[in-house]
Amino acid sequence: MKRSLIFAAVALLAFAGGAAAQQYPTKSILMLVPFAAGGPTDTVARVVAQSMSKPLGQTLVVENKPSAGGILAPEQVKNSKPDGYTILIHHIGMATTPALYRQLRFNPLTDFDYIGLINDVPMTIIANEKVPAKDFKEFLAYLKSNKDKVSYANAGIGAASHLCGMLFMSAIETDLLTVPYKGTGPAMNDLLGGQVTFMCDQTTNTTSQIKSGKVKVYGVTSAKRVPSLPEVPTLQEQGLKGFEVGIWHGLYAPKGTPKPVLDKLVAALQETVKDEAVKKRFAELGATTYPPEKATPQALQAHLKSEIDKWTPLIKKAGVYAD
Numbered sequence: 001m002k003r004s005l006i007f008a009a010v011a012l013l014a015f016a017g018g019a020a021a022q023q024y025p026t027k028s029i030l031m032l033v034p035f036a037a038g039g040p041t042d043t044v045a046r047v048v049a050q051s052m053s054k055p056l057g058q059t060l061v062v063e064n065k066p067s068a069g070g071i072l073a074p075e076q077v078k079n080s081k082p083d084g085y086t087i088l089i090h091h092i093g094m095a096t097t098p099a100l101y102r103q104l105r106f107n108p109l110t111d112f113d114y115i116g117l118i119n120d121v122p123m124t125i126i127a128n129e130k131v132p133a134k135d136f137k138e139f140l141a142y143l144k145s146n147k148d149k150v151s152y153a154n155a156g157i158g159a160a161s162h163l164c165g166m167l168f169m170s171a172i173e174t175d176l177l178t179v180p181y182k183g184t185g186p187a188m189n190d191l192l193g194g195q196v197t198f199m200c201d202q203t204t205n206t207t208s209q210i211k212s213g214k215v216k217v218y219g220v221t222s223a224k225r226v227p228s229l230p231e232v233p234t235l236q237e238q239g240l241k242g243f244e245v246g247i248w249h250g251l252y253a254p255k256g257t258p259k260p261v262l263d264k265l266v267a268a269l270q271e272t273v274k275d276e277a278v279k280k281r282f283a284e285l286g287a288t289t290y291p292p293e294k295a296t297p298q299a300l301q302a303h304l305k306s307e308i309d310k311w312t313p314l315i316k317k318a319g320v321y322a323d
Contacts, residue, residue, distance in 0.1 A: 021084075021258035028059040030086045032077055034070030034093065036183035039155070040121065040204035041070075044249050045089045047281050048118060051272040056264065066183060069097055069158030071104065074252075078106040082254040084261035087115065091249050093158050095307035099315040100158050108304060113262055115251035116269045116295035117303060121287040122222035123164050123245050124206045124232065126215040127198035128191050136218045136238040143198075144174055151177045153187040153196040160247045161187065163311070164200035164221060166318055171240050191215065202247050203229065203286025221245040226286045248307075250300045262297070269295045 033045045042064060049060035065073040070093045080086035094108045106112075125136075133139035143150055152169070154161040157180060169176055179196050181187040184205055190196050192214055200221070207228055209215045219235040220226050223244050235243045251269055253262060270292040272278055279289045293299065 021260040024084050024258075024261045024264060025056055025058040027085065028061050029056070029084065031060050031062050032073040032086065032088050033062060033064045034067065034073035034088075034090055035064065035155070035159075036066040036185060037064045039184040040160070040202040040247075041089065041091050041249065043204050043285070044118065044121075044282075044287070047278055048089065048251075048269075048272055051275050051278050052265075052268040055268040055271045068156050068182075069093065069100060071097055071101065071106075071158070074106050074108070074112075077252065077254055078111045080254045082113070082256035082258070084253060084257055084265060086254065087265065088112070088252040089118070089249060090252065091121075091160060091247050092163065092307060092311075093160070094250065094252075095304055096163060096311045096315060097158055098308060099312040100321060102321060108308070111255050112252040113255055113257045114297035114300040114304075115253060115262065115265050116297060117290045117300050118249040118251065118269070118273065118295070119282050119287045119289045121202045121204055121247045121249070121285070122220050122226055123160065123200050123202050123247060124210065124220050124229070125168070125198065125200050125218045125235070126191070126206055126210065127218065128194045128196070129214070129216060130194050131197060131216055133216070133218070136233070136235070139218045140172060143172065143176065147174055147176055150197040151179050153179050153181060153191055153199040155184040155187050155201075156180050156182060159184070161199055161201045164245045167243070167245060167314070168200055170314075170318065171243050200245075207284070207286050220286075228284055228286045248303065250304070252300075266296060 031045060031049050033042050035041045045062050049062050053060050073088055077086055077088040097104055133142045152165050154165050187199060191199055203226060210217045217232050219238055220232050221235055225234060273289050273292055273295045282289045
């Protein structure tokens, strides 16, 4: 009798859980961003959150959890209840943190369920107005002849700007003074103020500064020119053969999220990447929106794995660690 009551209780709980998953979502959803408000990933998050709220019928609340390397938000999502009400947006940092941190408290490959890829954002090499170089060739000569004076700003270890700078210095075979900041905002402010010489950052953050003429631009990091900045040549065009850095974004949920819930999140993301207003907004910022077939758990999982395989040896060779 007692055993049958236990079985009945378990069955009832399973049924209730399944019913809750089918009815999902019944309240607002929290989307955690690993970086500060106003930064490039925050910009992507707010565009996605607004669009996904329509098919889901609930508000997606964006909450910023800035930390060195962007590790706090993934850790919080990993430890959240797997019910679909806490999700994570992250960029290439999900692929680089395993190599950057000796003691990481989450595993990108095993601690999350995947929702899908969002977009790919190229980066730009920009400098403050005081730099005299008129083009990339002159800029390269300027860096090499003033390597004891110039400084490179980034948004902190593990940030996209840190990774791009690391590859750039390796490509030009020149070590330069690196100045890490707590986010893209303060780094950009000091660049505009002339306190640092140059930086490499995402077009979502630099396009407006480039178009307003507040910074000098020397190239984009994509394989092809960016439609929103057609006059800016790629670094490959200008002699850095094979140099390509794209900062992709993806959506994640805690491991164990029920499949009906994941299916609804995936469907909402696919509606978002098909949304003409979203594609137009990302294009204005120089970003390429992934097609719906890439906005899937399988595509994100495969891309993350390949990026981890790509970046781990590069970071280990550079000997860079965040702890």
